[in-house]
Amino acid sequence: MARARTIHGTSVSPGLALGPVHVVRAAPDAVPNWSIPEEELAAEVERLRRAIAVAGDELLRRQRLVAEQSGERDAQIFAVHRMILQDPGAVEEVEEALRAERVNAETAVHQLILRLERTLRPLEGNSVRSYSADLSDPWREVLQALMNVAQPGLPVDGKVILAAAVLTPQVVTSVERERLLAIVAEAGGRFSHAAVLARAFGVPCVVGLPGLLPRLEQGMQLAVDGGRGTVELRPGEEQIVDFVERRTRLEERRASLAERAAEPARTSDGGAFGVSVNIESLRDFDIFDVSHSDGIGLCRTEFLYMERPQFPSEDEQFRMYRRVLERMAPKPVTLRTLDIGGDKQLSYFQTPREENPALGWRGLRVSLEWQDLLRVQLRAALRAGVGRDLRILLPMVSSLEEVDATRRIFDGVRASLLEQGWEVEADVPVGIMVEVPSVLFCIEALMAKVDFVSVGTNDLVQYILAVDRDNPWVSKLYEPHHPAVIRALAQVARAARAAGKPCSVCGDMADDPATAVLLLGLGYDSVSVAPYFLPEIKFAIRRTTLAAAQELAAEVLAETSVEAVKQALATMRERLHF
Ligand code: PEP
Numbered sequence: 001m002a003r004a005r006t007i008h009g010t011s012v013s014p015g016l017a018l019g020p021v022h023v024v025r026a027a028p029d030a031v032p033n034w035s036i037p038e039e040e041l042a043a044e045v046e047r048l049r050r051a052i053a054v055a056g057d058e059l060l061r062r063q064r065l066v067a068e069q070s071g072e073r074d075a076q077i078f079a080v081h082r083m084i085l086q087d088p089g090a091v092e093e094v095e096e097a098l099r100a101e102r103v104n105a106e107t108a109v110h111q112l113i114l115r116l117e118r119t120l121r122p123l124e125g126n127s128v129r130s131y132s133a134d135l136s137d138p139w140r141e142v143l144q145a146l147m148n149v150a151q152p153g154l155p156v157d158g159k160v161i162l163a164a165a166v167l168t169p170q171v172v173t174s175v176e177r178e179r180l181l182a183i184v185a186e187a188g189g190r191f192s193h194a195a196v197l198a199r200a201f202g203v204p205c206v207v208g209l210p211g212l213l214p215r216l217e218q219g220m221q222l223a224v225d226g227g228r229g230t231v232e233l234r235p236g237e238e239q240i241v242d243f244v245e246r247r248t249r250l251e252e253r254r255a256s257l258a259e260r261a262a263e264p265a266r267t268s269d270g271g272a273f274g275v276s277v278n279i280e281s282l283r284d285f286d287i288f289d290v291s292h293s294d295g296i297g298l299c300r301t302e303f304l305y306m307e308r309p310q311f312p313s314e315d316e317q318f319r320m321y322r323r324v325l326e327r328m329a330p331k332p333v334t335l336r337t338l339d340i341g342g343d344k345q346l347s348y349f350q351t352p353r354e355e356n357p358a359l360g361w362r363g364l365r366v367s368l369e370w371q372d373l374l375r376v377q378l379r380a381a382l383r384a385g386v387g388r389d390l391r392i393l394l395p396m397v398s399s400l401e402e403v404d405a406t407r408r409i410f411d412g413v414r415a416s417l418l419e420q421g422w423e424v425e426a427d428v429p430v431g432i433m434v435e436v437p438s439v440l441f442c443i444e445a446l447m448a449k450v451d452f453v454s455v456g457t458n459d460l461v462q463y464i465l466a467v468d469r470d471n472p473w474v475s476k477l478y479e480p481h482h483p484a485v486i487r488a489l490a491q492v493a494r495a496a497r498a499a500g501k502p503c504s505v506c507g508d509m510a511d512d513p514a515t516a517v518l519l520l521g522l523g524y525d526s527v528s529v530a531p532y533f534l535p536e537i538k539f540a541i542r543r544t545t546l547a548a549a550q551e552l553a554a555e556v557l558a559e560t561s562v563e564a565v566k567q568a569l570a571t572m573r574e575r576l577h578f
């Protein structure tokens with residue numbers, strides 16, 4: 001019997017895509033090391049040269065991107081990196097090592113990197129350390145290119161559906177956004193950071209497809225239904241016709257939703273609800289209409305840092321933040337301070353290897369230890385916020401003391417800016433992300449110390465349920481509609497209302513229309529979602545009443561099983577015509 005050609009998985013991001021697949025074989029963590037026989041040395045040198053060229057192109061691409069986003073001056077570093085790769089001395093050195101030791105190109109390049117870093121390390125001092133990174137960074141790019149070059153090549157042009165064993169941020173960003181049709185992966189968390197990126201890009205994405213890769217060939221046609229969570233291998237003519245028809249209907253529906261997307265989300269009985277967007281890059285402005293959004297509810301600044309080869313300077317950050325604020329003006333922009341750790345790493349900032357990164361050194365914990373990083377970021381943000389509606393959001397807060405400490409730094413930064421003659425807004429609200437359960441138990445006391453709260457359900461769910469959001473082995477246990485999570489959400493909204501402070505949800509569970517109605521009913525003022533979902537959420541809120549939302553909240557709060565919560569939401573979804 002022929003094997004079924006439709007494979008069912010888990011929806012991560014909706015939408016329909018049809019096109020050729022490119023299987024990504026994730027680069028191994030360790031640098032691979034093997035010997036090269038004499039007769040293959042010339043081919044290995046050729047592979048090295050090709051990788052140097054690929055790395056040069058990648059650096060040029062980034063140089064243009066940064067030039068476009070924050071100016072030529074900031075982009076200069078990439079020009080320097082490209083020059084380093086054009087230095088015949090270094091290239092010869094690597095080629096000679098490769099030939100003399102008969103090692104693969106990865107090993108030869110890695111040895112050079114270690115040598116560069118070793119030579120400069122004893123000199124210490126910040127400027128020298130960053131100089132050493134400048135010399136070795138371009139070669140790290142070559143190493144990356146080599147690991148990719150070793151894979152079956154990506155077609156030089158045209159759009160592709162990426163397929164991978166595990167959905168990771170590297171997979172999502174392994175081709176330019178413009179070329180990305182969809183992503184499918186054998187494993188991955190629905191709320192992992194990689195999933196957040198896929199939704200931010202607005203591309204269909206399906207995970208939970210064990211055994212997919214052995215059934216694929218490079219370039220094979222796939223039809224991906226991100227909403228249903230299915231992948232069709234080599235769809236036939238009839239299926240393609242059906243698929244294209246469905247896609248046309250979806251596009252028509254989205255176009256009609258977009259027509260009213262600029263209107264406020266207000267229920268028919270007058271309940272107002274804010275709907276803002278989450279952004280990770282200045283390029284996100286290309287995929288949504290600013291007139292549709294009530295603001296930026298979450299700007300994940302760490303992704304702006306990740307797009308750069310080194311820590312962005314105060315002026316560089318000022319220019320990035322100013323651009324975001326200008327694009328949204330007069331609407332509010334919530335800048336979240338650097339939230340690195342776990343799978344969000346900066347290539348130029350070594351963090352310790354941790355056994356348990358989700359419980360480790362991340363978010364505000366890093367900022368409070370490396371306070372200069374936080375000071376520079378706050379200086380840049382406050383300078384950029386002049387005349388604009390800026391709000392500052394702190395990630396991964398777990399205690400009142402952390403809020404006090406950050407407030408002291410914030411006040412110090414403000415005072416020193418004023419002392420130096422900079423203009424600063426008198427009142428910049430500072431809020432916290434509710435992501436760690438300890439915050440729930442101290443929520444009333446915390447409310448007195450902050451100006452607003454935003455619930456990061458992606459993390460809150462993982463910590464309440466003790467399920468790593470990035471670990472594919474436990475992704476089935478990751479359940480945002482668990483009654484414990486719903487009760488936690490209700491508790492936060494109650495405390496915020498009692499304190500008269502705004503409260504919002506910026507985690508990805510808010511991108512489901514019925515869940516957004518539930519949040520309104522629980523007492524939230526707003527949600528912030530990936531841009532793709534904004535028109536649907538506004539549409540859903542307009543189709544309901546505050547009374548119906550509150551009824552749903554009461555019903556769901558009385559439930560004790562995930563199934564019952566989901567059933568109540570499914571009924572609401574039907575009433576909303578989704
Ligand atoms: C969250 O945890 O819900 C959140 C919005 O932050 P991130 O997804 O960036 O961790």
Ligand code: MG
Nearest residue numbers: 435456458459
């Ligand atoms: Mg988070």
